[in-house]
Amino acid sequence: MANMDTTALEPQLPSSYDVTVFEEETRWVKVSGAIRRNVLLFAGSLLILAIVLFAVAGSLIIDEKRTEVGFAHAERETADGSIKDQVAPRLKPSSEFWFGTDQFARDIFAYVAYGTLGTLWMGLIAGIIGIGIGTLLGFIGGYFGGWLDAVIVVLSDALITIPGLMLLITISAYLDQLTVEQLGILIGVISWMGTTRVVRAQVLTLKNRAYVEVSKFNGQGDMEIVVSELIPNLAPFIAAAFVGAVAGAILLSIGLSALGLGPQNEPSLGLMAFWFIRFGAVPQGMWWWFGPPIVVIAIFIVGLFMITAGLDQIANPRLRTSV
Numbered sequence: 001m002a003n004m005d006t007t008a009l010e011p012q013l014p015s016s017y018d019v020t021v022f023e024e025e026t027r028w029v030k031v032s033g034a035i036r037r038n039v040l041l042f043a044g045s046l047l048i049l050a051i052v053l054f055a056v057a058g059s060l061i062i063d064e065k066r067t068e069v070g071f072a073h074a075e076r077e078t079a080d081g082s083i084k085d086q087v088a089p090r091l092k093p094s095s096e097f098w099f100g101t102d103q104f105a106r107d108i109f110a111y112v113a114y115g116t117l118g119t120l121w122m123g124l125i126a127g128i129i130g131i132g133i134g135t136l137l138g139f140i141g142g143y144f145g146g147w148l149d150a151v152i153v154v155l156s157d158a159l160i161t162i163p164g165l166m167l168l169i170t171i172s173a174y175l176d177q178l179t180v181e182q183l184g185i186l187i188g189v190i191s192w193m194g195t196t197r198v199v200r201a202q203v204l205t206l207k208n209r210a211y212v213e214v215s216k217f218n219g220q221g222d223m224e225i226v227v228s229e230l231i232p233n234l235a236p237f238i239a240a241a242f243v244g245a246v247a248g249a250i251l252l253s254i255g256l257s258a259l260g261l262g263p264q265n266e267p268s269l270g271l272m273a274f275w276f277i278r279f280g281a282v283p284q285g286m287w288w289w290f291g292p293p294i295v296v297i298a299i300f301i302v303g304l305f306m307i308t309a310g311l312d313q314i315a316n317p318r319l320r321t322s323v
Helices: 020-037 039-061 108-142 146-159 166-173 180-189 195-206 209-217 221-257 269-278 286-315
Strands: 071-075 083-087
Touching: 039 108, 039 286, 071 269, 108 146, 108 195, 108 221, 108 269, 108 286, 146 195, 166 180, 166 221, 180 221, 195 221, 209 221, 221 269, 221 286, 269 286
Parallel strands: none
Antiparallel strands: 071 083
16 A cells, blocks of 8 residues: 555646646736735726826827817808808817817817826926925935934925915916926925925834844945835835825916916916816806816826825735735
8 A cells, every 4th residue: 555656646637738828827816916905006097097098199189279279160151141260169069079169269178188288297297306306305314314404304394384385376476477397397396395204204214224234234335225225115105105296286286277377378277277267167057168177187186096095005014905
């Protein structure tokens, strides 16, 4: 019995069985597991991707002239029987104008597409600048300390008490004809304080960890430790902060433009909000004018919020869920 050959009991795979099936199933299990663990991140990314594709594809296939005042015209017969081109505003959605036209006879579909692209571009500029400045100052203050840290703390604590929208209103009142890029830079320059405070606090905690002490013992310099040890550990948090900064910048720009203080010569969702509020699109029931930008803004903000929450789950172990 001890010498019984057990090879006959081993399962035999058909010679034609393709082992790549196992690899595909394993890959799918990993992907599906990652999606289930990060549902918010995945769903939010899909929403943002849909908005980005709409803006990019729309700007590529639609002529920008459709966003100009008086683009939509209709032939009208005058009192003397002659035919004259007249502006055709407030047209309802049709096969020619999918989202109708506004008070200025502009194609709303084209304006929403280009306005979404401009708003996204402005948010990215503001997010990169704000998070870049905040992260840099947070690392400098938290890791190196000293008088630099004291100056950074005083500046961030003092400036963070000033409401961003009020500061933007004050600055915009002294500037003529802001562009989308200028507004993005302006928002980024005034929105670094929160990131600086949080990054500084995280760096103060991480720099006393054992692996940092080991790196110092091994002869690594300060910059090498920051780049190779601290930044990778803070990457999920920085990514979440960037997404939040983009969302905040977009909301600030919409609020500023809705007051008539944002860019006036370039399409944006905020400027569109300003015009449909000023001309009473809601009381008049012109849903095709105020509906599309509101839907785009809502989807974008919800998507960014879901991405931020998903990144928080990755960065914060207490928020992680197991599958």
